Amino acid sequence: MSRYITRLRMRRTYKWNGRPVGEDRKLKRKYYESMSISVEGKTEDATVSSGQYILIEGDDDDNPFVAQLHKLYTDDSGKKKTAVVQWFVRMCEVPQNKRKLLGRDPHPQEIFFYQDRSCDNEVDGETILGAVQIEYVPAENSFPEGKSKDILFVKLLWDTKSFKALDPELMQPPQSPKSPPPSSRGPQTRALPTPDLSVMKRAMSGTLTRGSMSTGKMNSSEAESLHSASKLSAAKALSAKRRSRASSGPHVRKKLDLCSPTKNVSRDDVLGEILDEHTEKTLTSKLNTSPTGRISISIRLTPLNLNEEERVFPLSSHSPDKPKLTAHDKDDATRARTPSRRKDSAALREPALAALAEEEHEDSPIQTAATPRSKRKSAQLVSSRIRKQLNVLGNKVDRLSDGDDDDDCFIPTKTDLQSSSDEEEEAKIDSEDELIVKKRRGSRTPRSTEKTRVTARTPRKTPIKKTAPATPRTPRHATPSIPSRSAPARKPGNVLEEARARLHVSSVPESLPCREQEFQDIYNFVESKVIDGTGGCMYISGVPGTGKTATVHEVVRSLQQSAEQDEIPHFHFIEINGMKMTDPHQAYVQILQKLTDQKATPDHAAALLEKRFSAPAPKKETTVLLVDELDLLWTRKQNVMYNLFDWPTRRNARLVVLTIANTMDLPERIMINRVASRLGLTRMSFQPYTFKQLQQIITSRLNRVKAFEEDALQLVSRKVAALSGDARRCLDICRRATEICEHSGSQKNGSGLVGMSHVMEALDEMFSSSYIAAIRCASVQEQLFLRAVIAEFRRLGLEEATFQQVFVQHQALCRVEGLQPVSVSEGLAVCQRLGSCRLLLLEGSRLDLFLRIRLNVSQDDVLYALKAD
């Protein structure tokens, strides 16, 4: 069951408590002491104030991010609430490969103080879910027993490299609540989210902290998708960081010395750089501080402003609640000068965004209910029980509606498969209850009418749905696997076997020769996007077997390597293939599953992805999506393609889409304008390999295993280059040649190398037409029939004749040849035999005497084959 489904759709409202406690005129910010979050339908409001520990909405609804709230402020427009936080991470957010550094099993409620300079520590105030209780446990003490499940413990510090003992001093908020932040600004509209000046400034100040999201319970099945969620959200922060790295020393990668980030500046980079410089200038001038801008804003103090000011900001409302500051206009002007087109587009998309956001907030109150806001344990217990119940209900609704959306996914299995990743409590609910709940909810769902219609249309599925608990169920933890063999496979024994293993297309070569330029281009593209934290699309075309997918994989491999070494931010690579799905809309399902391990129906998955990529989520790592065989994602409305190319343009999506297809002009041929336009013009075409390249590929694969004569290699590569330039073909021929060599080698003792003759034989086998051999080996009557067909064609002057006409010729030919004439039945059988191997093209045999016959081979070929006999 998907977690996001479990939340009830409720709305949260955020408002400031009290008057601003401080103001920063330069930055146009107003600082507040606390904020109250009211949940629709609940009388009691939750209040979060500086210094408190809070939960922040993240990708995973059960395990929201944990942080300590440092500051709360709004900017000039008065709409936008921003929170400055200190992040904590849960174990599951720590990269998998680093977890063992802890050296012990983590406590289920354990979190870590997160120290990472590259992480953005400002989040949208409206993603705060509520307060949470965190206890500091000294490093030498053991975790206290018998405490509530909702209390989290912090013991150690995680600085992205290692776990360290945590100084309790760090846990104190950097300033007393009464000493307000230096400046304040009016509220800002939600329509214009992140890149606010503070982010940019922070990025330059170098006092960045990084964190990642947290979970309440350790849920290892999800850890993978969540780990090392980068918290950088503003492009500026990243590029600033990049610059600082570049100055600290060039990070050099294998064969990529030329493309250290400072040098490989793509168009986007340049733009980013200009932006950086620009904002830096404005900032420095505004702040009147040292030109480096490396000063922390938190030092500045402004008079307290304690007037109570209660404002409610409905999410969809656009009316800017402008405070009375004159400086606003000035700031607006500054912002207008920063050439960010993305902002405009974000504003344009606002209605859709708002709708989504609304949904998201309607979802959340359960979460809020779960947060230990009320400190009494009994209350918590009750609320958690309610939550469980609601979860079940919510799931049922969604499950039913899922079934409606797509009848490909029938429900019981899905539930079962999903339940494997569910919490234990979920599993305990017995199926009977489920059924009752399901029925009750089913009658209440607005879509129930639709559902009955659907089931009426496909009655076959109904019983499965209804009798779900009774039918034998799929094993809960069905893992896709092939049984393993009793003994490991034998290793290659001799040179030829070794060569064959190396030449197999499946063997991953150490490097990809002959695609250096393409590699470089793709690498630069992806790297720049990952570093900038922006998104983009790229279209790669080329005939089959030219190394498109292999190159992209190679790029991703090396990028992952450098991410491992912390040279670039971590990113998430997922891959889908148009051929590996049953329907274009399954693309959503697969992407969602690979991103978050959730299962959903295509429609639902589309909605979730839409939400994911458009929501201003506080911390996210870049996603690199490879879409192979793009042309198969074509639908009549092209909405799959549209979405795939539209998401990267969203401001917070941080999605890089690499698409692969065979034809160069695919965007022009099959895409409608709005899709093609979003795909953009970043294209790359893989040319078929030339013979030299093919030769190099084989040589590099063989890697000094001496199995081929030089001439033989050249022959293969020339032949293949002339035909298709398909590297797979080339490798297959070489492999076949080694086999032939091995067989003949046992008879006569040659050099032991694969020579010209072997290669020729292999080429012959693969490329020569089999028609002539087939005709030569046909029976006498079949040959006669072919001859009769040609004779009849000549007589008619057409390339088509009926069986009756040919049969007359056939009878005559039989007499000429001195054979006993065959009966019509036999003649027809002969004709069908030729038709079944497609020497002849026939109509359906129902037409009997009048079935029309055509030759599938040229007449000359037939005559040649018959004459040589």
Added chain:
Amino acid sequence: MSSHGHRTIRMFNVLHISCLEDVHTSVSWAAERPLLSVHIFTPEIRNVAGRKYLSLWREITGSTLVTMSKRRSLTEAQCVSLAQKLLRERLCHQKLPDRPLALDSQYKHLLELLRRTAVHGESNSVLIVGPRGSGKTMLLGCVLRELMSLKEAQKNVLLVELNGLLQTDDKIALKEITRQLHLENVVGDKVFGSFAENLAFLLEALKKGDKSSSRPVVFVLDEFDLFAHHKNQTLLYNLLDVSQSAQTPVAVLGLTCRLDVLELLEKRVKSRFSHRQIHLFSSLSFAQYVDAVRSQLSLPPDFPDPKFSDAWNHSVTKLCEEKSVEEILRRHFNSSKDFRSLHSLLFLSVSRVSVSHSTLHEADLLEASRLISADSKAIILHGLSILELCLIIAMKHLNDTYDGEPFNFQMVHNEFKKFIQRKSHSIHKFEKPVVMKAFEHLLQLELVRPVDSGVCKVQREYQLMRLMLEHGQVMEALQRYPQCPTDVKQWALSAFA
């Protein structure tokens, strides 16, 4: 037995006449091919011959091993019945021969390929191409039998058999693969999940495996060309893609009779196929063909009654040397070289053997050949009434006169009336409705067929028809028609009515 057999054959021929060649192909396909696995994976792989005969023997006589060994010799009837049973199994149950005939190089190639998949975990794909009845399945069966007898391969290879005629789309095929692999989403015999889930599950399973540690999977795709007609060729793409990437080792074997099968593949599917094709074209000479007949008919040396088997084998050898038999075989050989049609010929002749008639005779083969090569429509003509025959003749004349142009009932009736008035002595006049009735009977037999114009409003008498008979067929039928009036014969022979 023989008369019953005859009737069956006749019925069979009638089926044939109705020209449902395609249906016939698939029906006979299903009938002729018992599941491969039965042959290969029963414990009696190594065919401990004695035990097998013993069980046959027990079936026939109901006696036990002990009594048999006491008596040593069997009665003639038992011998005949045992011999027939053996031969029938060989001829119609497609029992695998010990070694495929004249396909040595192909056999070696395929065996070596599969051995490498089984032992080294090397992925491969290959197409076995050959006309129908050329021994594709037989070759594969032999190779798999040999492969399974290898110690290294025995427990390691998973086999998945699919057939294009059974798995008509990818959805069914995927379920079948999952079922045969016993993946974990199979409960009992049922495969759970939607098409999309099944595909994802299978691909995930195959992806998890690797070259050295997971069991290789051999996919046999019979009627491979039909898989190429599935939507997007998803299944083929994925199987071949697995065979070209570092995942679970697979061997994809396609069996097809289409020579142009590669042209059916989409280019990205084609690129993933290794282009390895094994062609089975029989280059059999007539002498080899006769040898094959002899070996097919001979009883094995471990036959329980050596005396009987010696006599039988001797008679078979003699039979093959006879001139008339050679002629029959030559005719068959000319018509088609494949063993399946030979088997049906031999089967018919073996069926005629009985206790009173304990060896194969020339006449048996002659009769079998006559049955097999008989023209199915000529047989129907024998069953027509004189009136219907006259109508056929009238139509033949119309065809001659108008050079194959379609005719209608009225024209046929006129022609027939002319004949009655002018030449007929033996046939009295029929009322028009009676003639119409006869005509409709011919229509039902599909000896005449309406020209497909799609116009239904035309009166029945004027609907255009075509005769579905050859000139020769009519003449032959007349010659053989029992007690055909001479004036009808003469009318048929006259150039123009």
